[in-house]
Amino acid sequence: xxxxPQPLPTGSEWSFESLELYDREIGRVAREFGLxxxxxxxxxxxxxxxxxxxxxxxxxxxxxxxxxxxxxxxTEKGYKxxxxxxxxxIVINSDPCIVYLMEENTMPMQALVIAHAAYxxxxxxxxNYLFRTWTSAEAIxxxxxxxxxxxxxxxxxxxxxxxxxxxxxxxxxxxxGVDRYKRPPKLSLNKEKERRKERESYxxxxxxxxxxxxxxxxxREAPQNERRxxxxxxxxxxxxxxxxxxxxxPWQREIVRIVRKIGQYFYPQxxxxxxxxxxxxxxxxxxxxxxxxxxxxxxxxxxxxxxHHTNVVFQAPFNSRRFGGINPYALGFAMWRDIQRICxxxxxxxxxxxxxxxxxxxxxxxxxxxxxxxxESFVAQYLSPRLMREFRLFNILDDPREPTLRVRAIHDExxxxxxxxxLAEQYNLGSRExxxxxxxxxxxxxxxxxxxxxxxxxxxxxxxxxxxxxxxxTLWGFPVRLEEQDEDGEVRYLTEVRIDRxxxxxxx
Amino acid sequence: xxxxxxxxxxSKNKSAVNRNRFLRRFKGQIRKAVQDAxxxxxxxxxxxxxxVGIPSKDISEPQFHHGKGGRWSVVQPGNDRYLTGDEIExxxxxxxxxxxxxxxxxxxxxxxxxxxxxxxxxxxxxxxLALPHLIKTQLARITEYKRVRAGYTSTGVPxxxxxxxxxxxxxGRRLAAGGPYRKTLRALHAELAELEECGAGDGERAAExxxxxxxxLRRIETLPFIDTFDLRYNSRIRVPAPSTQAVMFCVxxxxxxxxxxxxxxxxxxxxxxxxxxxxxxxxxxxxxIRHHTLALEVDEDDFFRxxxxxxxxxSSALELMLRIVRQRYASNVWNIYCAQASDGDNWEADSPKCxxxxxxxxxxxxxxxAYIEISEGEPQxxxxxxxxxxxxxxxxxxxxxxxxxxxxxPVFRELFRKSLA
Numbered sequence: 001x002x003x004x005p006q007p008l009p010t011g012s013e014w015s016f017e018s019l020e021l022y023d024r025e026i027g028r029v030a031r032e033f034g035l036x037x038x039x040x041x042x043x044x045x046x047x048x049x050x051x052x053x054x055x056x057x058x059x060x061x062x063x064x065x066x067x068x069x070x071x072x073x074x075t076e077k078g079y080k081x082x083x084x085x086x087x088x089x090i091v092i093n094s095d096p097c098i099v100y101l102m103e104e105n106t107m108p109m110q111a112l113v114i115a116h117a118a119y120x121x122x123x124x125x126x127x128n129y130l131f132r133t134w135t136s137a138e139a140i141x142x143x144x145x146x147x148x149x150x151x152x153x154x155x156x157x158x159x160x161x162x163x164x165x166x167x168x169x170x171x172x173x174x175x176x177g178v179d180r181y182k183r184p185p186k187l188s189l190n191k192e193k194e195r196r197k198e199r200e201s202y203x204x205x206x207x208x209x210x211x212x213x214x215x216x217x218x219x220r221e222a223p224q225n226e227r228r229x230x231x232x233x234x235x236x237x238x239x240x241x242x243x244x245x246x247x248x249x250p251w252q253r254e255i256v257r258i259v260r261k262i263g264q265y266f267y268p269q270x271x272x273x274x275x276x277x278x279x280x281x282x283x284x285x286x287x288x289x290x291x292x293x294x295x296x297x298x299x300x301x302x303x304x305x306x307x308h309h310t311n312v313v314f315q316a317p318f319n320s321r322r323f324g325g326i327n328p329y330a331l332g333f334a335m336w337r338d339i340q341r342i343c344x345x346x347x348x349x350x351x352x353x354x355x356x357x358x359x360x361x362x363x364x365x366x367x368x369x370x371x372x373x374x375x376e377s378f379v380a381q382y383l384s385p386r387l388m389r390e391f392r393l394f395n396i397l398d399d400p401r402e403p404t405l406r407v408r409a410i411h412d413e414x415x416x417x418x419x420x421x422x423l424a425e426q427y428n429l430g431s432r433e434x435x436x437x438x439x440x441x442x443x444x445x446x447x448x449x450x451x452x453x454x455x456x457x458x459x460x461x462x463x464x465x466x467x468x469x470x471x472x473x474t475l476w477g478f479p480v481r482l483e484e485q486d487e488d489g490e491v492r493y494l495t496e497v498r499i500d501r502x503x504x505x506x507x508x
Numbered sequence: 509x510x511x512x513x514x515x516x517x518x519s520k521n522k523s524a525v526n527r528n529r530f531l532r533r534f535k536g537q538i539r540k541a542v543q544d545a546x547x548x549x550x551x552x553x554x555x556x557x558x559x560v561g562i563p564s565k566d567i568s569e570p571q572f573h574h575g576k577g578g579r580w581s582v583v584q585p586g587n588d589r590y591l592t593g594d595e596i597e598x599x600x601x602x603x604x605x606x607x608x609x610x611x612x613x614x615x616x617x618x619x620x621x622x623x624x625x626x627x628x629x630x631x632x633x634x635x636x637l638a639l640p641h642l643i644k645t646q647l648a649r650i651t652e653y654k655r656v657r658a659g660y661t662s663t664g665v666p667x668x669x670x671x672x673x674x675x676x677x678x679x680g681r682r683l684a685a686g687g688p689y690r691k692t693l694r695a696l697h698a699e700l701a702e703l704e705e706c707g708a709g710d711g712e713r714a715a716e717x718x719x720x721x722x723x724x725l726r727r728i729e730t731l732p733f734i735d736t737f738d739l740r741y742n743s744r745i746r747v748p749a750p751s752t753q754a755v756m757f758c759v760x761x762x763x764x765x766x767x768x769x770x771x772x773x774x775x776x777x778x779x780x781x782x783x784x785x786x787x788x789x790x791x792x793x794x795x796x797i798r799h800h801t802l803a804l805e806v807d808e809d810d811f812f813r814x815x816x817x818x819x820x821x822x823s824s825a826l827e828l829m830l831r832i833v834r835q836r837y838a839s840n841v842w843n844i845y846c847a848q849a850s851d852g853d854n855w856e857a858d859s860p861k862c863x864x865x866x867x868x869x870x871x872x873x874x875x876x877x878a879y880i881e882i883s884e885g886e887p888q889x890x891x892x893x894x895x896x897x898x899x900x901x902x903x904x905x906x907x908x909x910x911x912x913x914x915x916x917x918p919v920f921r922e923l924f925r926k927s928l929a
Contacts, residue, residue, distance in 0.1 A: 016512055023510050041511040049515065052523045067569055069530030072523040073622035096511070103516055164533070168569075175571050317586020326585060394587035396596065398580040404595040410587055423583040434572045459578030467570035 008296050012106035012304070019101070022111045025296060026119060029287045034363060035123040038137060039096040042118065046103050050090070051075045053100060057266070058090040060098065061144045063151040063258075065167050091117035093125040093269070095137040108304040115287045120280030127371045128275070130268035140265060146192060147258045154251050166252055169471035170238065170259035176436050177238030177260045178267045180429075200250035233437040233452070237472070238263070240438045246447060247477035256475070271429055274375040278332015281313055282340075285333070315391060331391070335378070338387050339366055349385060380424035385416045395422045400458070431456055439483070448479040453494070455486050461494075469497045531628065537562040538624070542632045546779070547772055550808055551758070551794060554633070554779045555786055557626045561619035633779075655744040664741025673740035681738055686728045693724050753791040754843040754875075756781060757832075759825045761850035763800040764817040770882045771812055774849035776913045777880050780920065781847045789843060795832060799825035801855075805832065820853045822890060823861045830869055844874040852881040852909075854890040863893040871901050878919045879907040 008025060009018040019042065030037065045053070055072035056062035092098040099117045101110050125131050155163045170177070234240045238260040242253050269276070288305055291297045315330035316322040339357065342350045343365050346358035357365050369382060394410040395418060409415030409422070425431060439452035451472070453461055465482065473480040482494045531538060541560035549558075590596075624632075660673055700717045758778045760766070766774075785792050796811040797803055800818050803825040829846065837844060854862070871877060879894055881887065887909060898905045908919040 016514075019512055020510060023512075027510075041513060043513045043515045045515045049518070055523050055526060064525045064529060066526060066529040066533045069523060069526030069528070070567060070620070072527060073530065074620065077622055160529075164529070172570050315585055317588065318584040319586065319588070323586075326583070391585040392587040393583055393585055394590055395581060395583045398582075398598075400577060400579070403598075405598055407590045407592055407594040407596065408581065410590060410592050412592070415592055419583060422581050425581070426583055432574075434574055436572055455578075457579040459574045459580070460576070462573040462575030464568070464570040464573060465575075467568075468572055471570070 005294050005296050007298070008111075008291070008301075009107070010298050010301065012108065014105070014107040014110050018107060019110060019114075022107075023114050023118070025291060026111065026115050026287055029290050030119040030123075030283075032290075033283075033287070034367075035119055035283070036126055037097070037119055037122040038094075038126050040099055040118045040122055041096045042099050042101055042114070044101050044103055047079070050100065050102050051079060053090050058092060059144055060092065060141065061148055063148045063167075064155075065171075066164065067168075067171065089113040089117045091121045092140075093121075093131060093135060093137055094140050097122040097125065097137070098141075106304065108301045109308060111288065111301075112284050112305055112308060115284035116280045119287065120283035121276060123283070124272075124276050124279050124370060127367070128268070128272060128374075129372055130271060130374055134268050135265050143192065143261070147262065150196075150254060150258065154255060158251065163255065165474065166255055167259065169474045170256055172468045172471040173237050173241075173475075174259060174263040175433060177236055177263045179236050179239070179264065180267075196254065200254065229441045229443055230438060233439055235435075235437050236260070237436070237438060237451070241472075241475045244441070245476050248475065268374075271374045271376075274328040274332045274335075274427060275370070275373065275378050276332075277329045278334075278336050279370060281309070281329055281333040282336035285309060317392070331387075334387055334390065335382055336366060338384055339369060339382060342384065347386075353384060354382075375427035376424050376429075379427055380420060383420045383423060385411075388416060388419055393419050393423065395419055434459070434461055446479060447477075448481055448496075449476045450481045450483060452491070453482065453484040455484050458487070460484075466495065466497070469495065470499075473497045473499045531624075534562055534567060537566055539632055539635070542624070542629060545629075546633065546776065551775070551778050551782050552792075554630075554783055555626065556629070558624050558629045559621055560624055561621040564620045567620055630783075656747050658743045658745040660740040661743040662740065664743070668741040668744075670740045670742050674734065674738050677740060678734040678738040681735065682731050682733070685731050689724045689728050693721060693728075696721050696724070753793075754785050754789040754845060755793045755795060755833075755837045756785055757795050757797060757829050757844070757846040758811065759797045759799070759829065759846065759848040759850075760811065761800070761820055761822070761853065762798045762814060762816050763820045763851075763853060764815065765851050765853055766815070766882075770849075770851060773882050773910065773913055773916070774880070775812060777849055777878075777916050777919070778847055780916060781845060781878065784920065785845060795829075797825050797828055797832075799828075803828040819855055820850075821858050822850065822854045823858050823865060826862055826865045826870060830865070833873060846870070846874055846877045848877070848879045850879075850881060850890070852883045852885070852888050852890055854888070856889055859889040859893040862890065863897055866894075866897050866905075867900065871897065871904055874904065877905045879905075880916065880919055881907070881909045882911075883909065884911055 005025070008021055009015075023042065051072055053060070054075045055068040062068065089102075090100045097118065099113065099122075101113055105113065125135075125137060131137075151163060151167075230240070230244075238256055241248075242256040242260065245253075248256070288297065288302075292302050313327070313330045313333045315327045316324070340362045342354050342357045343360045343362035346354075351358045369378065373381060388411040392411055395408045395415070397406045397408045399406070409418035411419065435454040435456060436451055437454065438449065440450040442448045442450075449472070451469075461484075469480055469482055477499070479496055479498045481496045483491055484494055485491045538560060541562055542558065545558045545560060546554075660670055696717050700714060700721070703711065703714045703717070756778075760771070760774055782792070782794065794808075796806050796808055798806055798811055798814070799820070799822065800816045801821045801824065805828065806814075825848075833844060866877070881891060891907075891909070894905075894907050898907055906919045906921070908915060910916060910919075
């Protein structure tokens, strides 16, 4: 340090000047630690605005839909009753990165949020491979504005109810409307706008082409001769519907596309929650301690900060009333701290388990992990025996063929690898959510769409499937069938939804 | 470069649109919840927001999820008792293998509960009652203004001039402005008197003094008696306050033929009157009188709950009401309103007596008497007698035979018209 660092303002009241001072100092520390971040922008908002932001998944602009109103109401209820505090912060993966600061927070809280979100999350968004390949930080806000305008325009032209029905259906398919393996093209607002018209006509012609063959009465050709469609099963239902649903109007395809694009944008967040939150916690903790060590922060500040911090990274045991699953903040924070520890003060056990990490440069090791992993692989790679002991992890197996549940592994020598593997699996979205694919379309017959559920570990679909299928049928316009395929390849027909076409035709 | 943006004054209520869409979409369920709430509420509570719950399954947003069944493996923290290979009884709930993550707060599983604002609640309440729009806005408005005195101001309209204050000000001003002249005048008078005493009363100096005195006196005289500057006006400001007090009598027949449904309609009827009164009066008392062959003053709970059998003598209630009015509500201080609900049954010989009571004693004492007959059949003797009262007192007496809540409003039409005028 060339100059003596100045102590930062004390007291719990924040002001714009003190925010700026804190941000400057935290930014300086972040640079010393080599965090690579997008520019950021702090926005001070009220509690009510925070709830607004909550309701629209944190996005600064969003289209209107009743479900956001519902989320707002339930947040508001919880907040007013004091059941839940609002999250201290919301941060948006955009460039510049937008960080919301709540007006009611004290200065230490604001400092925590700045360190956590403006530098922690921000650097994760910029560095992690999933965000780099799947989201376009510079385009998202513009795209959301575009989306809202398109939807508002459609509401005006085709009626709110019509649009609402369509959005309901699309939302139901949001989780099966993402490309999991294929990298989507980058978002670009200008291109979207330019190509919107073009796409409308093109898409429609494609669809028309597909359905050119008129159904030929009762007579059906032998199945062998039929062109199979789709040639390969399609995992992205919304994509398939957008491109191929026979009856959708161009504007409807556009809305399906918007919902699909936004769903895709959030997909990386769902895959990296543990890492991302842990990373941000690690950095707010490390950076604020660094400032404290340089006497820029006073004890009072640290006490308040630590109280919030420990609340956030608290892990309740499984038999506690407060237990709500593994706290991603707690485990994530512990794992990143653990990587740092293994690099700096490795034990013999660490040397055996992590020969590449032990004694290495912790900043480099952490950066590598942050850039190249998602939750599933991160746990599989970095969860150490020491942490499993610290968290006293254990694995329970529920097999319906057995009369009882069985404890398969605990935190001991025999259990470490099983535990780690099971926990990693728990973070695998692919197995956490049902695998449903578009299997076939009856091109020549009744134009029905067949979805196939590929069963995993014998798990069935929940009852909500019928409601979802109805939504699929609304979009598809013809009967929708659901079947399931066991792990040993056996296929079973489950159900079918038909929509009442007569009603449909009565509409002008 | 860091940017800090203060968004606190930006558009509030970004979610208002979404909230309204939510309310519109689930209007059916919400209306039902509101109806239940009305049945539960006390009459005087009608004017509040309401927590309503609608079934979660109605508003769920379905997605594909895993259901029960299948093999589940779960890793949990905080092991304090298990060893590898231990067997655990399956939790009660069937396949509970997904962990002990059962909901901790018992509420919120079956119902989605949220709070309707007062406006939203009243809106739905009014919807049922088919109130004209003008009335709706009038009832939903919170503040009635009243002009009260608030001292004096120096500007205003001539009608408000306060004479005493203005003249007092003028006197003061004249005294103050004339002070220096009078002082000199006194000195001049003294000098003149001295000169006259010395016998120099005709001298040059004396003439000079006299001229000066006359000049000063003119000066004093030209001071304006009253100046615009002196004017003071009575000041009145608008304060949000309803004016006075009222008592509302709820009279209801609780004989066997009044079933729950009819009572529910009656409750709406009482609520609407109450709501009207809260807009006009500062303090409202409610007296509940229920009757069959005997009348009894009861509290609200008993009023709506109890059910008796036997015949009906309406006049017993009217007599009781009259007695209460005389004892507790001397009519020059209290504005008296009465709402009566019944299914129309009355003992044949009693109805003329009711009319007699109303015409001679009750109607002259009260502001408004509203009667509803909740029945679908042919009106009976009570109705016929009441109809005669209505023709003789059309402005204070209203009656209506109704089948549902939407018929209630016409009973009050005259009342509302009066208040709007």
